[in-house]
Each structure stands twice: as structure tokens, then as C-alpha cells.
Amino acid sequence: MKKMKKFFIILAVIILVFILFYFGLYVYAKLSPGLPINGANGYHLYDSEELAFNGDDNEWVKLDNISKNIRNATVSIEDKNFYKHLGFDYLRIIKALMINVKSGANKQGASTITQQYSKNLFLDFDKTWSRKLKEAWITIRLETHYSKDEILEGYLNTINYGGIFGIENAAKYYFDKKASELSLAEASMLAGIPKNPSRYSPITHPKEAKERQKLILASMVDNGYITEKEMKRALNEELNYAQEKDDNKSSMIMYYQDAVMKELEKIDSIPTSFLETGGLKIYTNLDSNAQKVLEENINKNIKSENIQSAAIMMDPNTGKVLALTGGMNYSKSQFNRALSENRQVGSTIKPFLYYSALENGFTPSTTFTSEKTNFSLDNGKTYSPKNYNDEYAKGPISMATALAYSDNIYAVKTHLFLGQNSLVNMLKRVGISKNVKELPALALGAEEISLIDMMGAYSTLANEGNKIKPHFISKVTDIEGNILYEYKPKPENILNKSTVYVLNELLTSTYAKEFIDYNYPTCYGISSKMTKKYAIKTGTTDTDNLIFGYNKDILVGMWTGYDNNKNVNGADSSNIKNAWIDTIEGYLKDKKDNWYKTPSNVVGVAVNPLDGTLSNGKDISRIQYYIKGTEPSSNKSLDESIPTVKME
Numbered sequence: 001m002k003k004m005k006k007f008f009i010i011l012a013v014i015i016l017v018f019i020l021f022y023f024g025l026y027v028y029a030k031l032s033p034g035l036p037i038n039g040a041n042g043y044h045l046y047d048s049e050e051l052a053f054n055g056d057d058n059e060w061v062k063l064d065n066i067s068k069n070i071r072n073a074t075v076s077i078e079d080k081n082f083y084k085h086l087g088f089d090y091l092r093i094i095k096a097l098m099i100n101v102k103s104g105a106n107k108q109g110a111s112t113i114t115q116q117y118s119k120n121l122f123l124d125f126d127k128t129w130s131r132k133l134k135e136a137w138i139t140i141r142l143e144t145h146y147s148k149d150e151i152l153e154g155y156l157n158t159i160n161y162g163g164i165f166g167i168e169n170a171a172k173y174y175f176d177k178k179a180s181e182l183s184l185a186e187a188s189m190l191a192g193i194p195k196n197p198s199r200y201s202p203i204t205h206p207k208e209a210k211e212r213q214k215l216i217l218a219s220m221v222d223n224g225y226i227t228e229k230e231m232k233r234a235l236n237e238e239l240n241y242a243q244e245k246d247d248n249k250s251s252m253i254m255y256y257q258d259a260v261m262k263e264l265e266k267i268d269s270i271p272t273s274f275l276e277t278g279g280l281k282i283y284t285n286l287d288s289n290a291q292k293v294l295e296e297n298i299n300k301n302i303k304s305e306n307i308q309s310a311a312i313m314m315d316p317n318t319g320k321v322l323a324l325t326g327g328m329n330y331s332k333s334q335f336n337r338a339l340s341e342n343r344q345v346g347s348t349i350k351p352f353l354y355y356s357a358l359e360n361g362f363t364p365s366t367t368f369t370s371e372k373t374n375f376s377l378d379n380g381k382t383y384s385p386k387n388y389n390d391e392y393a394k395g396p397i398s399m400a401t402a403l404a405y406s407d408n409i410y411a412v413k414t415h416l417f418l419g420q421n422s423l424v425n426m427l428k429r430v431g432i433s434k435n436v437k438e439l440p441a442l443a444l445g446a447e448e449i450s451l452i453d454m455m456g457a458y459s460t461l462a463n464e465g466n467k468i469k470p471h472f473i474s475k476v477t478d479i480e481g482n483i484l485y486e487y488k489p490k491p492e493n494i495l496n497k498s499t500v501y502v503l504n505e506l507l508t509s510t511y512a513k514e515f516i517d518y519n520y521p522t523c524y525g526i527s528s529k530m531t532k533k534y535a536i537k538t539g540t541t542d543t544d545n546l547i548f549g550y551n552k553d554i555l556v557g558m559w560t561g562y563d564n565n566k567n568v569n570g571a572d573s574s575n576i577k578n579a580w581i582d583t584i585e586g587y588l589k590d591k592k593d594n595w596y597k598t599p600s601n602v603v604g605v606a607v608n609p610l611d612g613t614l615s616n617g618k619d620i621s622r623i624q625y626y627i628k629g630t631e632p633s634s635n636k637s638l639d640e641s642i643p644t645v646k647m648e
Contacts, residue, residue: 043165044279045257047286048322048474061168063153066179069187070167071152072225077191077216079113080223082152087114087143088136113155115139120158161190162197163254163334174202176242184230185237188216203241203331241331252295253286255326255336260284260472262339269485270476280484283475285320287313293586294323301579302328302560304572309560310337311579312455312470313587316462316555318489319469321455333563342434342448343559346539347406348546349423349445351461351503354399356426357414358499363630364506365612367396368413375412375440383440385412388540391519398612400624404509404521406538408444415443429494430457431467445539454548455557461504461535462550464596465495498599498627505625507535514609514622525574526581532593534584538577545573547580552594556584598625605631 046052063071075082111119118138142151156179161170167190171179175186182190192200192212202209217231226234260282264270270280290313302309313323326336335341357366370393375383385408392409393401402410415423420438427436432454436447456470468491476485509515511523511530522538536549544561545568560576561568598604604623606615614632615621626632 043261044281045260046281046283047288048284049288050283051288060157061166061179063149063156066153066156066167067182067187069184070156070179070182070191073188073191073216073220074156075113075152076219076223076225078116080219082113083148085112087112087139114142114151117151117155117158118142120155159194160197161193162201163258172242174241183234183237184226185234185239188213188220188234189239191216198334201331202239204333252325252330253291254330254334255338256284256286256291256324256472258326258334258336259321259324259339263472264476267473267476267485271484279479281477281479281481282473284472285322285474287322290323290587294325294583297579297582297586298325298328301575301582303575306562307560307572308337308563309558310341310451311556311558311583312338312451313583314455314459314470314555315553316459316550319459319471320474321470321472337559338451340450342450343544343561344445344541345447345449345454346445346541346544346546347411348454348537348539348548350403350406350411350443351507351537352426352430352457353411353415353423353443354403354506355461355495355499355503356418356422357399358502359496360418360422362399362414363626364400364502364624365398365607365632367398367611368402368410369395370397370402370407370409373409375416377440383412385409385441385444393518393610396611398610400506400509400612401515401610403506403537404512404515405519406522411443412440416440427457430460432457445541451557451559455555458548458550458557459555460495461500462552462555464497465493465500466491467494498602501596501599501602502625502627504535504596507537508533510536510538512609512622514620517610523577526577529581529585531585532588533595538573540568540573542567544568545576547576549580549584552596553591554584554587556580601628602626603628603631607632
């Protein structure tokens with residue numbers, strides 16, 4: 001009996017101490033300055049013209065301008081005791097703990113709307129105890145300085161509806177409506193998304209979203225917000241999504257927004273809380289015209305069912321990413337294939353192989369025999385690559401011809417002649433972050449590399465030898481305009497300007513009519529659309545199509561393929577080329593043809609296109625460029641020499 005009495009006394013003391021501590025916190029919070037939450041609703045994104053893009057300027061919407069349907073649905077499903085507690089629902093916490101302990105899993109949460117709002121005021125979502133304590137303190141301060149309606153207003157203006165922040169933006173994105181116009185059916189569907197934005201999106205997972213909507217409407221009946229009849233009517237209402245009306249073409253810009261947010265996370269100078277900034281103004285490198293041209297031409301040309309695409313347009317001189325798409329339909333897949341996926345790059349790797357070759361004594365006229373070849377390797381194995389469509393010259397061809405036809409035999413011979421580490425080192429030099437392996441097939445792009453990394457590598461060719469970093473953000477300020485971060489380029493010269501010029505001229509052979517012979521140049525099919533001079537290289541594997549091309553002003557890279565690695569076909573290859581040429585020509589429309597100035601130590605010589613010998617003045621000839629002193633001096637073909645490679 002005495003033990004029981006002692007237990008209850010101790011328990012009463014603990015409860016009293018807790019109440020006093022809790023009361024003290026609220027008093028202290030009440031005496032502390034209020035939190036500047038109005039307007040601290042996150043991210044304000046601007047394009048290169050400093051205009052808000054995606055129709056999203058994150059304007060704060062007053063609670064009176066938010067439909068009561070979304071207010072009631074949110075409170076009912078997220079925090080039914082919202083208007084009764086002081087920031088924490090202790091009975092709900094205890095219940096959730098019991099359920100989770102009993103099930104052995106974290107099945108139920110107990111965060112109130114005020115607690116969730118406090119999380120939304122942070123730029124990241126660390127799960128440390130320090131962060132949890134900060135969030136708890138902010139929760140108390142919110143409850144002591146603001147009314148419940150003001151807290152709900154802030155929450156609805158900042159919550160994540162599947163990459164769309166704030167109820168006004170979500171209403172526009174999903175239903176092309178204002179938040180004040182949402183019906184019960186629309187509101188109950190949107191209210192389900194924040195629980196798990198990827199799982200409960202009505203666009204990507206309609207079945208799961210519908211089940212969530214049923215749960216929300218049932219809770220609204222239980223909590224007295226609606227009647228059974230209203231619930232049934234809402235469940236039977238057919239919802240028309242704005243993203244389905246326009247086939248989601250405009251939403252490709254969301255991939256760019258995601259790329260911006262990913263880059264923002266890596267900037268150390270940005271404060272951790274919106275309370276310190278009042279929100280962030282993010283000035284991006286997005287060129288709205290470039291984005292429009294890119295989207296239009298991808299949608300026009302990439303038609304195969306279920307095929308995906310990724311594309312980037314970049315200023316090669318500064319690294320500014322002007323436009324980006326990470327897939328064909330953001331509503332159906334938010335995975336950004338331009339940044340987050342490594343795919344085989346195929347023959348688009350060859351320009352880096354040939355730059356290395358030019359550095360090591362090769363010239364545009366250096367020849368190897370193009371024929372079926374079995375390579376005997378040092379490890380005792382053999383390697384037998386093939387040319388596309390099994391087309392071979394069955395005689396010597398020049399480096400220029402090898403690029404024009406994307407000859408695989410020539411590439412492997414060059415790779416093995418130089419030593420397999422030569423291309424590996426070259427890729428590291430131009431900024432490829434992945435550790436690629438020394439393989440004979442590396443010369444044919446068997447390694448998987450991301451599109452953004454390849455764009456960085458190609459920029460070294462497009463800007464005449466400087467290594468720069470592709471980037472999306474130019475500047476970040478707080479809500480008052482104080483600069484928190486500003487990108488400062490640090491170009492590093494890593495390639496020889498004259499050698500790059502020679503290679504860039506070689507890459508024009510991919511569409512030159514002078515190379516029509518036993519085969520056609522890989523990009524000849526789009527040459528009729530060209531009004532300007534470009535350096536271009538395509539790549540094709542069983543599962544991937546790629547193309548990179550540029551002049552002095554713009555670099556455009558594209559990939560197409562299937563997420564399930566289904567084989568691509570010839571039509572897909574043709575489509576990506578047309579998408580590329582239509583995009584770059586559309587962007588450069590009404591702009592001058594800006595090609596590179598010939599360096600003083602480079603000379604142009606008329607040669608036979610196929611074997612690189614001096615032109616005899618009778619047959620077809622083409623001006624080819626060489627470092628002075630390396631140009632052919634006779635019409636005799638250079639001897640093939642591969643001392644380190646055995647061929648059977």
C-alpha cells in the first residue's frame with residue numbers, strides 16, 4: 001500500500017513538473033518575438049529574364065480565398081483536433097506509440113498541422129534530435145503568436161502537393177482553378193497528396209489516390225463536415241485534370257525546377273530556415289524561349305509509345321543550363337533522366353578518343369583499314385566489334401571518314417593503339433565524374449554516363465578547350481533581395497585550342513555530302529534542315545539513342561530510350577536527330593552563323609574525303625584542317641600501323 005502511494009506521489013510530481021515546464025515554455029514563447037511567417041512560403045523561382053516561371057510566383061493566398069472544402073478535408077484527415085490542442089495532440093501521440101510498438105513498425109504518425117507547418121519553414125528535412133527540438137520550439141511559438149486560422153493558412157500555402165508547393169499552385173496545376181473554386185471531390189483528392197506525394201498523385205497513381213480520397217471523405221463524414229450523401233456524390237464525380245487536357249506538354253518545365261532544387265540543396269551558404277530569409281528568391285538560368293523550343297520539338301518528333309527522352313540546352317561558354325527535359329511526361333514520371341540516370345553513350349564518346357589521338361600524333365588523314373576484325377587481347381580473349389549494318393570500306397579510311405560513318409573498327413584500333421588508359425584519362429580530364437573502366441568496348445561507349453556529365457564534357461569542345469560546370473542557378477537572395485549566393489564561374493583551360501578546332505571541323509563530316517560513298521554520313525538525313533554550321537556526333541546502342549551538337553553559341557544534347565531497356569530501332573534514331581536539328585535551328589533562328597575562328601597555326605588543305613590524301617583536282621575533294629606541318633604532302637595514303645594490337 002505504501003509502495004502504491006509512493007508511486008502515485010512520484011507520478012504526480014512528474015506530471016506537475018511537466019505541466020509547469022510546459023506552461024513555462026508557452027509563457028516564454030509568448031514573451032518572445034513573433035515569427036515572420038506571412039510570406040515565408042518558400043521558393044520564388046525566376047528565369048534568366050527575372051520573370052517567375054511555371055506560372056508560379058508563390059503568392060500568399062488568404063484563408064478566405066481558399067475553398068472551405070480543402071480546409072475541412074485537410075483538418076479532417078491531418079489533424080481533427082486542430083482547433084482544440086495547443087500544438088501537440090498528446091492523446092494521439094500516445095495512441096500512435098501504442099500502435100507502432102504493437103505492430104513493430106512505424107505505421108501511424110501523430111504530427112499536428114502546426115508541427116507540419118513548422119517543418120515546412122525549414123529548407124531541408126533533417127531528422128536529427130537537434131532539428132526535432134527546433135521544430136517543437138517553433139510549434140509552440142506558432143501557437144502562442146498566431147490564431148488557428150492563421151496557422152492553417154500558412155500550412156496550406158507551403159505544403160507539398162507533388163512538387164507543387166501551396167494550394168493555389170496545386171489547384172491551378174491539377175484542375176486549372178483557383179483554390180477558392182475547388183469542389184468537394186477536387187479538394188478531397190488534393191488533400192490526400194501531401195501524405196505521400198509520389199504514391200497518392202491522381203495523375204501517376206489514380207487507384208491509390210482514389211482510395212485515399214475515400215478515406216478522407218469518410219473522415220469528413222465522421223467529423224461532421226459533410227453528409228453521407230455528399231460523400232457519395234463526391235466519390236462519383238468525374239475529375240478532369242488540367243495535365244490530361246494538354247497532354248502535360250507544358251509540365252516538362254517541372255524537370256528544370258527539380259534540377260534547380262537539387263542544386264540548391266548543395267549550396268552551403270543558404271540558411272537552413274525560411275524564418276531567416278522570409279523565403280528565397282532563386283534566379284535561374286532558364287531561357288523560356290529555349291525551353292519552349294525544346295519541348296515543342298521533342299513532342300513533335302519523339303513519337304514512339306512509352307519511349308522516354310532527356311535533353312539539355314546549354315551555353316557552352318558559361319555552363320548556364322538554358323533548358324532541360326528529364327522525361328516525356330512529368331505528371332506520369334518525376335524521375336529526371338537528364339541528371340539522375342546513367343546510360344550507355346555509344347559513339348558519342350568517340351570525339352574524346354579522337355582528340356586524344358590528335359594529341360598523340362594522329363591527323364585527320366591518319367588511316368586504318370575498315371574491315372571485319374577480330375582483336376586478340378593481352379588477356380587471351382578476342383573482341384569482335386561490328387559496324388552499324390555491317391558496312392565496311394574493306395580498305396583504308398581516314399579519321400574524318402571514321403567520324404562521318406561512326407566506324408567502330410577504326411575507333412577500336414585507335415583505342416588499342418593509344419592504350420586503353422588514354423581514353424580513360426581523357427574522360428576524367430573533361431569532367432566525367434564516373435570511374436570508367438579500361439575496356440576495348442569503351443571506345444564504342446559501352447560505359448554508362450549521365451547526360452549532364454556528357455554535356456559538361458562536350459562543352460570543353462564547344463568552348464575551345466575550357467572546363468566549365470553546368471549549372472542552373474545564377475543567384476539566390478532572401479525575400480528582401482539580400483544576396484545569399486551568386487555563381488562565379490571558374491573556367492579551367494584543359495585542351496589545346498588548335499587541336500579542338502581541328503576536331504570540331506572533323507565533326508562537320510557527319511553531314512557532309514562529300515562523304516557519300518559506300519555509306520552515308522550519320523547525320524546526312526538532317527542536312528537539308530541546316531542553315532548554320534555545327535559540330536555533331538550521334539550514338540546508338542541496342543537500348544539508347546544520343547546526339548550532341550554545337551556551335552560557338554549553344555550546345556544541345558539529347559537522349560531517347562526506354563526505361564525498361566527495350567531495344568530502340570531505326571525510326572527512334574531518325575526521330576532524335578530531327579528533334580535535335582529542329583531544336584537548335586529553332587533556337588538560333590534569326591541569329592548569325594557563329595563558327596570558330598581558324599587559329600593561326602591551323603591550315604586548310606583540299607583532300608580526298610575518304611582516305612585523306614591530297615586532292616588530285618579531278619575527284620571529289622573537301623577542305624580538311626590540320627595543325628601546320630601535319631598536313632598530307634603527297635597523294636599517297638598513310639601506312640596503317642598498330643604495333644600493340646594483334647588482328648586475326
